[in-house]
Amino acid sequence: MKPFENIQEQDKEKQLDSQEVIIIVEDLEKSFASNHVLNGFNMKLFKGENLVIMGKSGSGKSVMIKCLIGLMKPDRGVINIMGKDIVHLDQSSLDELRADIGFLFQGSALYDSMTVRENLEFPLRRHRERFGKNIEVDHMVLEALESVGLAHTVDLMPGELSGGMQRRVALARTLIMKPKIIFYDEPTSGLDPITSKEIIVLMKKIQQQYKTSALIITHDVDCARVISDRMILLVDGINYAEGTYQELIKVDDPKVKAFFK
Ligand SMILES: Nc1ncnc2c1ncn2[C@@H]1O[C@H](COP(=O)(O)OP(=O)(O)OP(=O)(O)O)[C@@H](O)[C@H]1O
Numbered sequence: 001m002k003p004f005e006n007i008q009e010q011d012k013e014k015q016l017d018s019q020e021v022i023i024i025v026e027d028l029e030k031s032f033a034s035n036h037v038l039n040g041f042n043m044k045l046f047k048g049e050n051l052v053i054m055g056k057s058g059s060g061k062s063v064m065i066k067c068l069i070g071l072m073k074p075d076r077g078v079i080n081i082m083g084k085d086i087v088h089l090d091q092s093s094l095d096e097l098r099a100d101i102g103f104l105f106q107g108s109a110l111y112d113s114m115t116v117r118e119n120l121e122f123p124l125r126r127h128r129e130r131f132g133k134n135i136e137v138d139h140m141v142l143e144a145l146e147s148v149g150l151a152h153t154v155d156l157m158p159g160e161l162s163g164g165m166q167r168r169v170a171l172a173r174t175l176i177m178k179p180k181i182i183f184y185d186e187p188t189s190g191l192d193p194i195t196s197k198e199i200i201v202l203m204k205k206i207q208q209q210y211k212t213s214a215l216i217i218t219h220d221v222d223c224a225r226v227i228s229d230r231m232i233l234l235v236d237g238i239n240y241a242e243g244t245y246q247e248l249i250k251v252d253d254p255k256v257k258a259f260f261k
């Protein structure tokens with residue numbers, strides 16, 4: 001079923017074995033009537049790694065993410081995030097877990113009528129109990145903005161920022177929650193190549209600075225090359241091929257090659 005599952009290396013397996021696994025997905029299946037989207041998808045996310053998932057449009061990447069965060073119930077399979085069984089978790093435990101997960105979805109989705117500061121304060125207020133009464137909101141807002149290089153925009157409105165800056169503010173809003181895992185869905189889509197590169201560099205910096213683990217969905221081969229520690233190619237509803245970028249570009253299979261054209 002999975003022709004390239006064991007690309008090269010026992011060595012890497014060993015190395016990964018010693019690392020902590022923070023997401024496990026096993027045999028995930030999801031269909032919509034006769035549309036079999038996921039047909040036994042498997043995935044592990046290791047602590048501190050950037051895992052890139054590539055798949056063509058309609059291959060089920062968003063369905064997979066929705067299953068992971070409990071927005072959609074899979075038909076079958078196991079999803080375990082930081083020790084929690086997502087498929088059977090009650091709503092309040094799910095909410096609690098979601099506070100540890102940051103999202104950066106396509107389009108920055110900032111609130112247009114709020115300043116940058118208010119946009120960043122919003123999740124803090126929503127999860128107030130998480131940080132206790134004495135949180136220093138101003139400090140946290142500035143710290144998060146500084147980490148994306150935009151402290152000077154704190155009193156501006158989103159409409160006064162460029163697309164790339166808006167994406168960075170959205171990233172700051174994710175970071176302010178100090179997530180352990182970040183899900184990025186097409187983080188560079190709609191951005192010009194130079195701005196895309198800035199976002200990619202920033203994602204890399206975040207991984208190093210905050211020791212976050214990340215699941216990154218992208219069509220952008222350049223992004224995948226720079227950002228990924230490991231990649232999974234989602235084809236026909238399964239993890240068709242896995243490996244590092246350098247390993248996958250050498251695989252001689254038409255479905256794999258199609259990604260790197
Ligand atoms: N709620 C739903 N009801 C019925 N079908 C759905 C639903 N959500 C997704 N699908 C179907 O599942 C398939 C996978 O959709 P999905 O959105 O996961 O694709 P994707 O890989 O994220 O694509 P893209 O790269 O365009 O975002 C598609 O055929 C889609 O029509």
Ligand SMILES: [Mg+2]
Binds near residue numbers: 061062063
């Ligand atoms: Mg999608």
